[in-house]
Amino acid sequence: xxRLQSIRPFGQRIWLDNLSRELLASGELVRLLQEDGxxxxxxxxxxxxxAISTDASYQADLTRLKADSxxxxxxxxxxxVVPDIQAACDLLQExxxxxxxxxxxxxxxxxxxxxxxxxxxxxxxxxxxxAIDRPNAMIKIPAxxxxxxxxxxxxxxxxxxxxxxxxxxxQVEAVWxxxxxxxxxxxxxxxxxxxxxxxxxxxxSRVDSLLDPQLPPALQGKAAIALSKVAxxxxxxxxxxxxxxxxxxxxxxxxxxxxxxxxxxNAAYSDVLYVESLIGDETVNTVPDATLAAFRDHGVAALTLxxxxxxxxxxxxxxAEADIDLVAVGDKxxxxxxxxxxxxxxxxxxxxx
Numbered sequence: 001x002x003r004l005q006s007i008r009p010f011g012q013r014i015w016l017d018n019l020s021r022e023l024l025a026s027g028e029l030v031r032l033l034q035e036d037g038x039x040x041x042x043x044x045x046x047x048x049x050x051a052i053s054t055d056a057s058y059q060a061d062l063t064r065l066k067a068d069s070x071x072x073x074x075x076x077x078x079x080x081v082v083p084d085i086q087a088a089c090d091l092l093q094e095x096x097x098x099x100x101x102x103x104x105x106x107x108x109x110x111x112x113x114x115x116x117x118x119x120x121x122x123x124x125x126x127x128x129x130x131a132i133d134r135p136n137a138m139i140k141i142p143a144x145x146x147x148x149x150x151x152x153x154x155x156x157x158x159x160x161x162x163x164x165x166x167x168x169x170x171q172v173e174a175v176w177x178x179x180x181x182x183x184x185x186x187x188x189x190x191x192x193x194x195x196x197x198x199x200x201x202x203x204x205s206r207v208d209s210l211l212d213p214q215l216p217p218a219l220q221g222k223a224a225i226a227l228s229k230v231a232x233x234x235x236x237x238x239x240x241x242x243x244x245x246x247x248x249x250x251x252x253x254x255x256x257x258x259x260x261x262x263x264x265x266n267a268a269y270s271d272v273l274y275v276e277s278l279i280g281d282e283t284v285n286t287v288p289d290a291t292l293a294a295f296r297d298h299g300v301a302a303l304t305l306x307x308x309x310x311x312x313x314x315x316x317x318x319x320a321e322a323d324i325d326l327v328a329v330g331d332k333x334x335x336x337x338x339x340x341x342x343x344x345x346x347x348x349x350x351x352x353x
Contacts, residue, residue, distance in 0.1 A: 004036040004292070006301040011281030013103055015040035017260070017288045020051035021058060024087050036296065039095055039103040041088050042162065042286045045112060045344035048081055052351055062352065074111065076352040081108065082131050089134035096136040101195050107162040108132065109140035112341040121150040129159050138162040138197070142338060143171055148178045155182025155198060158191070164201040164260065165337045168330025172231050175200045176238055179255045183247050194251035199284055202231060203261035204274045206333050212266065215322055221269050223319050225277045227326070229312035231257060232280060232305055258284040263291045272299045280305025
């Protein structure tokens with residue numbers, strides 16, 4: 001069996017952290033779906049900036065769009081990428097149908113400039129959801145305070161959300177609170193809670209990249225995985241315990257953890273570290289092309305995520321004893337991530353202005 005396909009029996013799905021017109025037109029995405037078992041696609045402003053700035057197939061459309069002076073730069077950007085999102089959704093429709101809605105999602109992010117604007121995020125999310133018009137689309141929203149409030153509202157409205165830029169346990173817990181509250185409000189209003197899909201994107205390699213220089217060698221490269229294992233244990237408690245039982249009985253799905261930023265940044269570590277270490281049921285791992293190729297070549301699939309949960313707790317205590325405030329670290333990394341996405345989006349709008 002293909003090494004990537006061998007992850008699936010453990011209940012985890014691999015998504016591709018990349019999307020472009022070339023990927024669609026060349027048939028490469030179809031090949032990845034068929035041969036590697038890719039079950040979803042994520043995108044972000046940096047991914048689309050690279051695609052639009054380097055792929056000649058966008059230029060004709062961009063020239064036509066620029067001829068219409070009534071369009072804003074953001075409207076031109078959306079006109080370029082929404083068809084790509086729709087095409088990817090269509091390719092993944094069979095997985096979506098055959099899995100009863102558990103697989104086959106494609107994410108598109110709202111403007112990062114709205115990260116602290118709840119009303120603006122809601123307007124943008126609703127507009128993009130309507131524009132894509134596919135049941136297996138996901139609207140991507142950063143997990144700021146405003147974003148989490150918007151996420152709760154969108155969940156109550158039945159819109160699929162990938163809430164992103166999570167770096168700490170309190171951030172994840174706040175997202176789960178919003179998801180459960182949103183579903184509860186929807187259920188109380190007599191609306192169905194079936195078929196609503198949300199994921200919580202927890203970022204990994206950036207945690208280790210920031211912390212390793214501050215940690216003793218024995219703890220380097222371990223903090224992100226320990227955080228992930230503890231988050232997964234909390235996921236099990238929250239979504240397979242009494243708190244979620246009534247919603248589960250009504251047909252609601254848990255909000256899966258999605259491992260993001262899983263490309264290894266430290267060359268001293270295995271290039272599949274953040275895949276091999278975190279394979280477990282009811283999770284997603286979205287991987288860049290290089291990591292996908294590395295796992296296809298030499299990755300080993302095994303049920304690793306639930307293992308050593310107690311040791312993960314001890315590792316986090318050891319990190320704290322090294323005078324590391326993981327909550328503050330999470331807040332800093334989220335701010336840094338927002339800045340990166342804001343800069344990439346601003347560069348995108350320069351291309352389409």
